[in-house]
Amino acid sequence: MVRLALIAVLGACTAKQEATRPRSADVPFARLDHDQRIRFMEDVVLPAMEPMFQKHDPAKYADFGCVTCHGKLALDGDYRMPNRELPTLDFNDLSKFKSEDLAWMREVKPAMARLLRRPVWAEDNPTGFGCEGCHPTVE
Ligand code: HEC
Numbered sequence: 001m002v003r004l005a006l007i008a009v010l011g012a013c014t015a016k017q018e019a020t021r022p023r024s025a026d027v028p029f030a031r032l033d034h035d036q037r038i039r040f041m042e043d044v045v046l047p048a049m050e051p052m053f054q055k056h057d058p059a060k061y062a063d064f065g066c067v068t069c070h071g072k073l074a075l076d077g078d079y080r081m082p083n084r085e086l087p088t089l090d091f092n093d094l095s096k097f098k099s100e101d102l103a104w105m106r107e108v109k110p111a112m113a114r115l116l117r118r119p120v121w122a123e124d125n126p127t128g129f130g131c132e133g134c135h136p137t138v139e
């Protein structure tokens with residue numbers, strides 16, 4: 001919240017300068033350049049997602065950050081998704097996972113889609129954002 005307020009203040013100061021450039025929060029993620037994507041992740045994705053993870057498991061996600069979703073490659077500036085360190089999903093059989101983890105992830109997926117301003121994956125919308133936006137899947 002403090003951070004958002006600060007951004008609002010800074011935003012007001014640079015309003016003239018910004019007017020000629022699209023603000024990252026108003027533009028679909030796919031149309032941002034690399035630096036804008038990083039700023040969007042810091043300013044929008046982290047604050048929205050941190051509580052969803054910490055509510056699920058406060059101890060495990062105490063240090064929630066870029067690496068949680070992007071894996072160790074993020075430390076070298078590689079943010080490509082899917083992140084091979086996340087569990088591989090087989091949509092024909094998710095029985096090896098705990099149902100409370102799956103329920104949690106079924107909330108993470110649409111929340112992330114909203115942040116990216118993308119529709120959620122559906123059979124009749126295969127280009128939508130789905131679990132495989134983050135996780136590797138079996139072929
Ligand atoms: C909640 C999970 C999550 C967190 C936390 C997160 N990201 Fe992302 N990030 C994603 C997803 C999902 C995508 C892919 C979006 C898409 O499909 O277009 C992505 C994409 C990116 C991209 C674009 C990659 C490309 O191929 O162009 C960059 C850069 C990036 N993230 C940087 C960061 C940084 C820096 C942080 C930490 C400040 C961060 N991310 C935190 C989920 C996350």
Ligand code: HEC
Pocket residue numbers: 068069086087089094097098101102105106108109112130131132133134135
């Ligand atoms: C925005 C990125 C993102 C999306 C979308 C996403 N996940 Fe995840 N998922 C993660 C992250 C990050 C973790 C935590 C991994 C960790 O703790 O190391 C995780 C954890 C899980 C776990 C728990 C694994 C374990 O054994 O601890 C399961 C199961 C899972 N995801 C399934 C799914 C399913 C099914 C979907 C789609 C409904 C989905 N995920 C969508 C990022 C994502």
